[in-house]
Amino acid sequence: MRLTGYTDYALRVLIHLALQPGRLTTIANIAMDYGISENHLMKVVHRLGVAGIMDTVRGRKGGLRRRKSPAAIGVGRVVRLMEPDMDIAPCFNDANACVIESACPLRGALAEARDAFLETLDRHTLAGLARPRRGLSALFSIEERLA
Numbered sequence: 001m002r003l004t005g006y007t008d009y010a011l012r013v014l015i016h017l018a019l020q021p022g023r024l025t026t027i028a029n030i031a032m033d034y035g036i037s038e039n040h041l042m043k044v045v046h047r048l049g050v051a052g053i054m055d056t057v058r059g060r061k062g063g064l065r066r067r068k069s070p071a072a073i074g075v076g077r078v079v080r081l082m083e084p085d086m087d088i089a090p091c092f093n094d095a096n097a098c099v100i101e102s103a104c105p106l107r108g109a110l111a112e113a114r115d116a117f118l119e120t121l122d123r124h125t126l127a128g129l130a131r132p133r134r135g136l137s138a139l140f141s142i143e144e145r146l147a
Helices: 004-017 027-034 039-051 077-081 106-122 135-142 142-146
Strands: 054-057 061-065
Touching: 004 027, 004 039, 004 054, 004 061, 004 077, 027 039, 039 054, 039 077, 077 106
Parallel strands: none
Antiparallel strands: 054 061
16 A cells, blocks of 8 residues: 555644644745645645644734644544545556456455555554654754744
């Protein structure tokens, strides 16, 4: 199973926000801390905002912040939200009819594996991902920016 960069960025943005409870940060800060493109992050942030996971505050003193507590943000939910589809093989797409589909057990086995993958992610929250708070904050120099 391979997640898109889009999903990876969404999880990274949320980890970054979890390290700064109640505070605003910017796309520029997140992009700089991770060494990734601001343009890519804008799309990710927009999607997370529309989904109600985070708020975007406009204006000179604006920025981004989580709308929900880290414990209320499930990793599985974020993955499902960000991934365009979870079709892990061409046979999951109705447009790709396979000649052995009616007798093939592969699709069922792959669906079971996908479901187990998502069930595992459902047991994790943003709170768990951000648990090594001190170490992560130090990597991003967050404490210095907050001072």
